[in-house]
Amino acid sequence: MFEGLTKNALYRVGIYIRLSKEDNDKVIESESITNQRNILLAYLKENKLALAGEYVDDGVSGTTFDRPAFNRLINDIEDGKVNMVVTKDLSRLGRDYIQSGYYVEQYFPMKRVRYVSILDNIDTERSNSSENDIAPFRSILNEMYAKDISKKIRIVFQQKKEDGQFLSTSAPLGYKKDPNDKHHLIIDNETAPLVRRMFKMIIDGYGTTQIANIFTDEHIPTPAMRNKYQTNALSYQYGYWHAASIRRMLRNNVYIGKLEQGKSQTISYKNRQRVRLPKEQWIVVENAHEPLIDEETFYTVQRLLDTSAKKTVKRTYLLTGLLKCADCGGSIGIAHSNKRNFSYTSCNLYRAYTKRHLCTPHTLNYEALELMIVEKVRELCKICMDNEKIEEALRKKIENNNYKSTLEKTLKEANEKKIRLEKNLERLYEDRLNDVITVEMYKSMSAKQNEGLLKLKNEIKSLEDKLSEFVKEEKEIFSFDYKEIINDFLKLKNPTKEIMSKIIDRIEIHEDKKVDIYYRIKAFEKLK
Numbered sequence: 001m002f003e004g005l006t007k008n009a010l011y012r013v014g015i016y017i018r019l020s021k022e023d024n025d026k027v028i029e030s031e032s033i034t035n036q037r038n039i040l041l042a043y044l045k046e047n048k049l050a051l052a053g054e055y056v057d058d059g060v061s062g063t064t065f066d067r068p069a070f071n072r073l074i075n076d077i078e079d080g081k082v083n084m085v086v087t088k089d090l091s092r093l094g095r096d097y098i099q100s101g102y103y104v105e106q107y108f109p110m111k112r113v114r115y116v117s118i119l120d121n122i123d124t125e126r127s128n129s130s131e132n133d134i135a136p137f138r139s140i141l142n143e144m145y146a147k148d149i150s151k152k153i154r155i156v157f158q159q160k161k162e163d164g165q166f167l168s169t170s171a172p173l174g175y176k177k178d179p180n181d182k183h184h185l186i187i188d189n190e191t192a193p194l195v196r197r198m199f200k201m202i203i204d205g206y207g208t209t210q211i212a213n214i215f216t217d218e219h220i221p222t223p224a225m226r227n228k229y230q231t232n233a234l235s236y237q238y239g240y241w242h243a244a245s246i247r248r249m250l251r252n253n254v255y256i257g258k259l260e261q262g263k264s265q266t267i268s269y270k271n272r273q274r275v276r277l278p279k280e281q282w283i284v285v286e287n288a289h290e291p292l293i294d295e296e297t298f299y300t301v302q303r304l305l306d307t308s309a310k311k312t313v314k315r316t317y318l319l320t321g322l323l324k325c326a327d328c329g330g331s332i333g334i335a336h337s338n339k340r341n342f343s344y345t346s347c348n349l350y351r352a353y354t355k356r357h358l359c360t361p362h363t364l365n366y367e368a369l370e371l372m373i374v375e376k377v378r379e380l381c382k383i384c385m386d387n388e389k390i391e392e393a394l395r396k397k398i399e400n401n402n403y404k405s406t407l408e409k410t411l412k413e414a415n416e417k418k419i420r421l422e423k424n425l426e427r428l429y430e431d432r433l434n435d436v437i438t439v440e441m442y443k444s445m446s447a448k449q450n451e452g453l454l455k456l457k458n459e460i461k462s463l464e465d466k467l468s469e470f471v472k473e474e475k476e477i478f479s480f481d482y483k484e485i486i487n488d489f490l491k492l493k494n495p496t497k498e499i500m501s502k503i504i505d506r507i508e509i510h511e512d513k514k515v516d517i518y519y520r521i522k523a524f525e526k527l528k
């Protein structure tokens with residue numbers, strides 16, 4: 001009895017509670033947080049164990065280990081605050097065999113953490129317990145269960161969608177959720193006129209950008225503002241309508257009573273990332289709700305949008321993604337003018353909200369810019385191809401900017417000054433010993449000297465840091481680990497986007513047409 005007590009006093013127990021979405025949907029009382037907590041606390045009391053912390057993940061799927069409370073538990077284990085973990089059953093820990101197996105069989109033993117699963121009768125401290133052998137097997141069962149549940153939920157949702165039930169969190173503009181049936185859409189008399197107006201404006205010859213500008217000028221709240229969630233921080237903040245989202249709305253079949261759902265799917269019950277499905281796989285239900293736009297108007301608008309889309313041919317550009325606006329920090333896009341048959345750069349922020357003056361055009365002739373950049377890169381590549389040449393060029397560059405020699409000189413002087421100060425202090429001490437100066441004088445003078453010495457020592461330290469960093473950088477420049485990239489570039493007749501992004505970090509364009517190139521290759525940065 002006594003032995004048991006002292007032994008238990010060694011344990012700092014973290015109880016881990018998890019309520020999964022699956023449990024929630026099925027409303028299993030036995031899995032409720034309160035129930036799990038009661039079982040765990042009863043176990044602790046019975047075994048005279050001290051509670052160090054409670055970790056509750058509420059409504060998070062157990063198929064992923066990205067759970068906030070669980071992460072906290074792991075942190076506390078790492079910090080030594082917890083050395084024993086108790087759960088109601090193994091499936092609380094996770095339903096993925098590989099992951100939960102990792103914790104039970106590797107992580108916990110490695111951290112000398114005792115793990116107890118009450119209902120499974122698993123206790124890693126009782127190493128000879130035959131129940132422990134069942135743990136991996138039970139984990140497999142749990143994983144099968146999660147897979148099965150996930151499949152079942154998917155089928156249920158699929159069925160609901162096929163029945164024409166609206167399952168998104170927010171209704172599309174112009175509609176609202178039926179107060180009597182949250183899975184049914186009804187026309188929202190407040191916003192429906194706005195949608196009708198949008199369609200009419202296209203027929204009247206307005207473009208989506210014009211519509212966006214007019215709506216913004218009229219201070220009409222955007223759907224994001226209405227739903228109080230942020231899609232684009234900037235447009236939300238200012239309430240700017242965006243042409244692309246207006247286009248998306250005009251294309252939405254929801255306005256002729258069609259409900260299109262299941263456009264994307266999570267990859268698996270383990271990987272929650274969503275992928276877009278092909279149109280043939282969407283779940284489409286006709287006449288799911290009252291249409292807002294008559295079909296004739298709707299299809300006329302689709303035709304008008306098609307013809308305006310045809311005019312803009314998709315082009316690819318070598319520098320796409322590398323151009324940045326030096327003034328607003330956003331990206332710079334590349335547009336093509338059919339009329340004048342040339343491509344030009346344009347700040348995306350400026351273009352999206354032209355009349356708002358959030359930024360300026362940043363227009364440059366794209367062809368000329370590309371030519372200039374490729375030439376510049378070619379030139380740098382050629383210099384770097386020649387070992388001697390590059391070393392010479394870099395040396396010169398480095399010597400020219402004098403940075404290193406200035407640093408070294410300052411450091412030398414500081415060290416000399418330090419020696420002088422130390423000598424002074426010694427002399428002062430000797431003077432005091434020989435009664436040349438009084439105690440008071442010694443105190444005040446040595447305090448002053450010491451203060452200066454301390455300051456100097458700090459200065460020396462920072463100079464040394466700077467110098468060692470510079471030397472490190474210099475070494476990197478001469479290491480030539482980028483030779484392969486340069487070789488590849490020079491071999492190509494026309495550089496590819498891939499190689500450009502290996503060489504160039506970003507190209508900043510200023511409104512005054514100044515262009516700054518920032519390279520990924522350190523030597524280029526020094527040579528430019």
Ligand SMILES: [Zn+2]
Binds near residue numbers: 325326347359362
């Ligand atoms: Zn800009």
